[in-house]
Amino acid sequence: MSASVPLFVVLAAGKGTRMKSSLPKVLHPIAGQSMLAHVLNATSEFSGEVAVVVGPEMDAVAREAQRVIPAAHVFIQAKQRGTADAVLAARPQLEAHRGDVFVLYADTPLIRAETLARMQRALDGGANIAVLGFRPKDPTGYGRLLTDHKGSLVAIREEKDATGVERRISLCNSGVMALRVSNFSQLLSRIGNTNAKGEFYLTDVVELAIVDGLTAAVVECDEDEVLGVNARDQLAAAEAIWQSRARTAFMREGVTMIAPDTVWLSFDTRIACDVFIEPHVVFGPGVVVEEGAKILGFCHFENAVIGKGARIGPFARFRPGARIGRGAHIGNFVEVKNTTLGPGAKANHLAYLGDGIVGAKANVGAGTIFCNYDGYFKHKTEIGEGAFIGSNTSLVAPVSVGAGAYIGSGSVITKDVSPGALALERATQEERPGWADKFRTLMARRKAGR
Ligand code: UD1
Ligand code: MG
Numbered sequence: 001m002s003a004s005v006p007l008f009v010v011l012a013a014g015k016g017t018r019m020k021s022s023l024p025k026v027l028h029p030i031a032g033q034s035m036l037a038h039v040l041n042a043t044s045e046f047s048g049e050v051a052v053v054v055g056p057e058m059d060a061v062a063r064e065a066q067r068v069i070p071a072a073h074v075f076i077q078a079k080q081r082g083t084a085d086a087v088l089a090a091r092p093q094l095e096a097h098r099g100d101v102f103v104l105y106a107d108t109p110l111i112r113a114e115t116l117a118r119m120q121r122a123l124d125g126g127a128n129i130a131v132l133g134f135r136p137k138d139p140t141g142y143g144r145l146l147t148d149h150k151g152s153l154v155a156i157r158e159e160k161d162a163t164g165v166e167r168r169i170s171l172c173n174s175g176v177m178a179l180r181v182s183n184f185s186q187l188l189s190r191i192g193n194t195n196a197k198g199e200f201y202l203t204d205v206v207e208l209a210i211v212d213g214l215t216a217a218v219v220e221c222d223e224d225e226v227l228g229v230n231a232r233d234q235l236a237a238a239e240a241i242w243q244s245r246a247r248t249a250f251m252r253e254g255v256t257m258i259a260p261d262t263v264w265l266s267f268d269t270r271i272a273c274d275v276f277i278e279p280h281v282v283f284g285p286g287v288v289v290e291e292g293a294k295i296l297g298f299c300h301f302e303n304a305v306i307g308k309g310a311r312i313g314p315f316a317r318f319r320p321g322a323r324i325g326r327g328a329h330i331g332n333f334v335e336v337k338n339t340t341l342g343p344g345a346k347a348n349h350l351a352y353l354g355d356g357i358v359g360a361k362a363n364v365g366a367g368t369i370f371c372n373y374d375g376y377f378k379h380k381t382e383i384g385e386g387a388f389i390g391s392n393t394s395l396v397a398p399v400s401v402g403a404g405a406y407i408g409s410g411s412v413i414t415k416d417v418s419p420g421a422l423a424l425e426r427a428t429q430e431e432r433p434g435w436a437d438k439f440r441t442l443m444a445r446r447k448a449g450r
Helices: 035-044 059-068 083-088 091-096 113-124 184-189 202-211 232-252 435-447
Strands: 007-012 049-054 073-076 101-105 129-134 144-147 153-157 172-179 216-220 281-283 304-306 322-324 329-337 346-354 356-358 369-371 381-383 394-396 399-401
Touching: 007 035, 007 059, 007 083, 007 091, 035 049, 035 059, 035 101, 035 113, 049 059, 049 091, 059 073, 073 091, 083 091, 083 184, 083 202, 091 184, 113 129, 113 172, 113 216, 129 153, 129 202, 144 172, 153 202, 153 216, 172 202, 184 202, 202 216, 322 329, 346 356, 394 399
Parallel strands: 007 049, 007 101, 049 073, 129 216, 304 322, 329 346, 346 369, 356 381, 369 394, 381 399
Antiparallel strands: 101 172, 129 172, 144 153
């Protein structure tokens, strides 16, 4: 283990009772990925070591930690006796570690790598401890940061233990802490629990360090970045902050959103420059939109790739495996799943394209359905380049339509169609001249009882 990389201790043992959920709190998602993953990702550019502290019976949290950072060590805090006790659950790794230590809370998901880097710079500047502070509109419930006349941190006071004067301090503890002290675990084990909650407070480490002649500094950040999620309303507030950040970042990279507040993004959404997005669009996980594509209103995407200059929507749905080629058009009420459309292909109205391949410049008419499922298995539909599928066609898969072929409207196609052919599958139209008048006369008589 390198002496210089930091160790991140991520606390995730809280039960999260206020979430009222069977899912552990830190697995609740923001922008489609767990809060824990957000925090772990913020640490990843430091290539440090990671220890995640979970509660008993939180296997799902442990698995999520190792999914995001396979090398993460997971420690179990047997009983929730406070944040200092939680950090000590990682004692074996703390004692083996020589570099800086960061303590993060997994329910504070919006922390950014830049801020962690600022804390590291505070350590480089000579502080033994750097605490991330903020000035919330409403400080109720937070620990207060007590500073001396030079602005150096001297103690952190939990609200329940604070005097009236201390409670008037506006500078609060976010919980994020960076330490450059030898024997951190020894310092931690000196923390007692004679306080209002009877818990072992990590925050007491500051006063103990000062007694030992060490120094502590405050690094400040915006309230938005250290919002703690304890209940669903805060989860929604964190989501809103994340979304707003992500939209701004995309717009700065050259994406147009005419009503950004109505565009929902995922943690891994990729949108190239000159993409134009109308209101009310949802990007689920795994979506890539290439340069110059136009997304009209009310579209929904999951695991889809939209090619350069494609025109999409309004009201189109892209399910996993949708691959829309360069300049292709997908119009209103079209659903695409596990289907690739070649460049310039079109399906402009009311269609289901599932498990298929549509060749370049093919035209799929209104009401076309790829009948891909027989109740047991999924089957493939292939449409060749430049083929024309008439409106209201059912393509019963497995089936293929050759390049340049035509399908007459209303056909139910169950057999492969050769390139360049016309396939029609419907009864021959018959005509009875004058029938309508005779029919009307007959019915009118019946109604009149004659
Ligand atoms: C803590 C800080 C407080 C700060 C606030 C910021 C302490 C003593 N207080 O208070 O100064 O203003 O966060 O939100 O640290 N946890 C465990 N095991 C435990 C207890 C907690 O893993 O035994 C984890 C929780 O899952 C959570 C984090 O530690 O992720 C913080 O614990 P919490 O009880 O929410 O602390 P606060 O009272 O909010
Ligand atoms: Mg908390």
